[in-house]
Amino acid sequence: MQKNGKARRLKYWIAAKMVMLILISTSSFSQNTVTDDSQSAHAATGIVLTEDGQPIPSVTVTAKNAAAKFESTTVTDEKGAFNFVKLPAGSGYSFIFSNIGYQEHTLTGYKVVEGRTLTLIVKMKILRAQLQDVVVVGYGSQNRKDVTTSVSSLKSDQINNFASTGVDKAMTGKLAGVQVLQPNGAPGAGISIHVRGTGTITAGSDPLYVVDGVPLSDNDVNGPGFKVNALNAINVNDIESIDVLKDASAAAIYGSRGSNGVVIITTKRGKKDKLAINLNSYYGTQSVTKKIPMLSAKQYAQLIFDAHNNTYFDQLQSKGLTGSAADDNATRLSKLGAASTNTSLAYLLPPEIFPYLNNQPGLTNTNWQDAIFRKAPIQSHTLSAAGGSDNVQYYISGNYLDQDGIVVNSGYKRYAGRFNLDAHYDHLRLGGSINYNYSIYDYLPTEGAFNNGSQNIIEGALVASPFFPVHNPDGSYNFDQFKWQYSESNGVNPVALAMLKKDVTYEKKLLSNIYAEYEFIKDLKFRVSFGTDISDFNRSTFSPSTLPNPLTLTTPSVPTGSYIANQITNWVVENTLTYRKKWGRHSLQALAGFTLQKERSSASSITATGYPNDLVQTLNGATTITSFTNNGVGINEWSLLSGLGRLQYSFKERYLLSAAVRADGSSRFGPNTKYGYFPSASAGWIVSDEHFMKNIRPISSLKVRASYGVTGNFQIGNYAYLSTLASSNYILGSSGGSTLNPGLYQNTAGNPDLGWEKTSAIDVGTDISLFKGALNATVDVYTNNTSHLLLNVPVPQSTGYVTNLVNIGKVNNKGIEVTLSNSSQIGKFRLTNSINYSANRNKVLNLGGVNSIITQSQNVIYFITQVGKPIGNYYTLVKTGVFKDQADIDNTKAKVPGAKPGDFKFKDINGDNVIDGNDKAITGNYQPKFMYGYSGQLQYGIFDLIVAAQGLYGNTIANIAQRHYNSTESYANNTTDALNRWVSPSDPGNGIVARANRSETGLNAQISTYHLSPGSYFRIRDLTLGVALPDRLAKSARLTGVRLYFTAQNPFTITKYNSYNPEVSVDSNPLQPGVDYGSYPVSKTFLLGLNLKF
């Protein structure tokens, strides 16, 4: 027995070796090989392989001999083999190989000799045409040809032939209907992806990300207390494909998490029998895309002079007095009856301005933008190795990314590794992916006001006075502006803020997935997988004694510090059973599955003070803890239990039907609504395969499809259905010994009926391929109705609550998406183009009984979301001009309280002849009317040129940072717009900018259309010129490929937007998008890269 077993194993071993030998020998052959074999009689046999050496089944092979008027056709089997049993002997044979998705291949000039067998080994090239791609659809994949839903895809070559720091950057502008925005330009900062508009008001609007089958946590983007990019962990170079499930039918397989769309990222796997080592390195520099033109020191001095004088004249006038601009401060104080010691009154002139007004030479004129921005280096290196044997395949990669920010002392570093392994033995397949990622963020506060504790460095630099230098002569930072009197801003030196304050976050992230798959009978497979998404954030901040604090205004100050730790563990178990069967003209694929997912996050946040000095900057150096709590601190959990099923049926490979359903149970919802069901169905018809279409030559393929599905949104927080208690403490006790008494109160009423938001969507689309694939078009129209909206509906405040979370309200998104692509070859030129266009219209249909929801962002700008209108409109006064003179004020019906000549006039919306808070109107929206993208590739011999461009049209941005730097109030520096200000009735400026006035009269400072700016833009995202080393040279260097490339990212932007970044949006609340409060600018980057393949 034992001997027999040994012998059998030996036999297997020999057989396996032989197979390997054959494969090795064939793979070393060139494109096609002809050998003569004398064993059998006048036949032709062979094998058809892909370029990677995978067999291609169903290839039509035609043997033709024109002279002998002979023609015979056969089809390759599953192993790619074909066989012509008998061919008439003779010369002049040609063999034509054709298959959908591959370039037709012809071999000519063969001779069939009596008694000999002709053996052909053919490698066919894949045709890059959209219908032939494999599309990942969630819990499986399909040929693009068979897809009946709306899915947009990017393949690895479209992602990796240029340098990009993140998945989102690689996606931007390339997928119709997928809006990828970079609202904050800081390295590693959060992104915003919207699939087909916004369908939600209070719940999260991020799509679900699925990486190698693991749905990622929706929680880690705010892990360290600022928004980070959820896709940071994934190295772009590791990506095989990105597929975005756009319609509800496609996304329904993800049920309660599908309604914002699903982004499926699939990473590269090793391939059999081929060791490929790939090095991709680039190095470059980044700089700010534009600078905002600010006033010079002299211009600013003049603005201050005018503004303070106008205040002086206003105050004199109100008291019936007169004075002159030449009055000195003592005169002003005595005339207006104030104590002579005052230095902070708005009508006094700061002495700092006079040297500038008198044109003294050699004065400080600091350009604060130059001081905070820098040319910042960026580099990335990825080394990967992929390969494998018959039974085991692997892909290993390592990446190092070091990106300095364009604002001093900001940056992002990443060390990432990936190991993907697949093995199979007999009917069992096993494998897994491990992706470990270690990131370091050097964060800077770049959102919010420059003062009031947010200490925004960007806005701080714009408003900073050019009178003061960055450094003192001794090298220390200059803080004179911080204690500046005369009613000027007390901004902290932004360079010092950036350089001295430490704010570092370390992120460790493990994305992993292991699976086992067993094939019971042919094509009946059971798969179990276990995935994790584990994030660990550690953030520490320290504000040293060298930075003055708002209390003392001087240094040394008492240092403060904080520490935030956040651990998020998300795991998922998925069990799926798949079956595929073909019989006759019928083809069926079935999927059934059962999954469990759970997340637990545990966060703590401590702020402390009383550090004796700056020597120990960690928490142990502090003496007093000021706070333990912060939003989101504590333990948070959610769980999801789901069953899913899908059937895909096709008849004659022409009539396609698909139906899916998912049932989700979630811990996030009330006891009465724990479970939800999300069905979908879709159908497709490949019209071009019909006989009547065969004669319409230009159409090589035409598919029409329609789908309907229901998806959900569960991003509403973990315990929203429960009536919760909040702490509300109070002080009792004697004067010296008063102590804190813990108090509690019911802060929400709770709602046991709370359930998911439901989106039901209809999509109709077509995929057309013309002129043998030279031109491809995909067109989709859709309408998505989101109902049961999770709304914090206002309740009568006499209940003690302001809002209650209920499922009510409806939003509709409808739109059209068009993608056109073509590829053509003229001589040595190969050109591929892809253009996409999408337009989405968003409309609120119901808000649960109220007509509108008015909210306020950043305490200054109002938003309105109103039935019949899109979500999140700016709700401001409408500025119509500037009062030219007193007669203009007198003749204007709508009175602006307190306005003087040079102040803004406004539209009287409610017609009561008084301008006030009731004259607000809808004045714009952040959502674009349409967006478009272009990507093109031109190849000529060894050269290639790649262009990617993107644009938005019809959106408006609320640049409320202007309320400081475009106010002409002069406490902050202004843009050069202030040069066109109203000065006098005879010098009224450009009629847009108000007069300078330190104590504003009228309503100039109220947020109005003056603070809105058009956001339309067209941007060249990427321009890459590559040159490949000719194959012969590469080979001589023992390389299989060498490509050197130069890339320019964001080199040109055409926009009327008056600040840095027209994609900006400070709030992630869907009700108030599009606010710019001095956000981190985006950068333009020039880099040089090298790609080596061994």
Added chain:
Amino acid sequence: MKKSISIIIIGCVTLLSCKKSFLTLQPQSQATSVAFYKTTADISNAVIGAYAPLQSMYFGNFVTMMEARGDNVEDLNPGANAGTEFNIDRFLAKSDNVDITNAWGGASVNGPFGIYNGISRCNNTLIHLDVVTNPALKSRFEGELKFLRALHYFNIVRLWGAAPLVLSPISADDAKKLSRNSVQELYTAIESDLTQAITLLPVTYPNTADLGRATQGAAKALLGKVYLTEAKYPQAVSTLKDLVQAGNTYNYSLLPNVAAVFDVNNKMNAEIIFAVRFNKTIATQGHGLSTYFNQPGLDPKLIGAYESTDARRDLLNTVTLDANDKPVKKYYDTFDPNTKTLGNDFIVLRYADVLLMYAEALNEAGYSTDAISYLNAVRSRAGASIYSPAGLPDQASFRAAVLQERRLELPLELHRWFDLIRTNTAIAALQNSGLTPITIQAYQYLYPIPQSELDISTNKSGFTQNTGY
């Protein structure tokens, strides 16, 4: 092989699916109301929770709505907060004004808390008092909650007039059907709560750790103020008399030095009857410096009205903390270096106020020179000259003197606007102020009902806007 794999599969599926509790996750870092109101300790926490919203009212919106509205101080910054406060000061505010809405109901999670939020905290706790086993403690809790609820409704009725009277927890659907109860109904409820509170509350708390809780004296002082506002003068006299007559049990007195009353190191002194408590060294328990207490735009006529010897004049001078922060001395405190907040208590009721109320009530009940002594007690403590009976020969002159004395004694303590309304002198006062003169009409004695509250009501005939808005 197949068999063993099948077993593993079935094992995986059943193992994970049989756990029923998988989808029932209770919050671990957040308490839910289901498990609350079960023990005496819970109720004790809930009572503290009922005091807490006073902090965001009295150093918050109330300053705008009760002080800036009057003629003592005016808003100098029309651009700040989109003019929200400025509009209240200048009588431009409409029903969508955020401060007015916040004072009415307020935010439900992080504040600022409004009055109805405070009322709901009392109501939610009052219905669960039976879990308190100690009868004395139970009475005290009931007294404290009813005092607080009465204070809330007294503020409601003075700011908005008729308003829904909610005395137990109410669902959103029921609240939509509410009418505005009449002013009389509100006052009946306030009197009832205070009358009960007087019997339930202790005169003093034996444990100093409880200092700051509502006392019997506080309930009496508040009830006196309620009666005075209602023009129920005999009742006001008899209620306030208990606090002022010689040898009374409450032992409130005027401090010899008026500045000492406001000293942050002398909190809960003998003059303080009820105050909203703060402690700046504890995070979130201090307060910021209110705009109207920071280099305020004070009426020069107010400043000019003090006699040179009057110590109260100096309380309105400012002290420099830093370039931006210059509080009046009445609210002087230094910022805590760690929390960056101030720690003054906000005095709601103090003995000088009681004396002046008593004098006013006596005079309104019938002119008699007896009342002058209470007026003079306040004046002489401040170092001001005293009135003789000849100087205040009749009811009208006495009435004017008391009103003026309240203005001098209590500026920036949120009394002035209500004093002007109570005495029906607001129109003239705002017209004759040394600040920007404003012409108002009688309907502006009340604030507009928040628009959001009107919009959401389904009872359009019973829940209407105040006249004029």
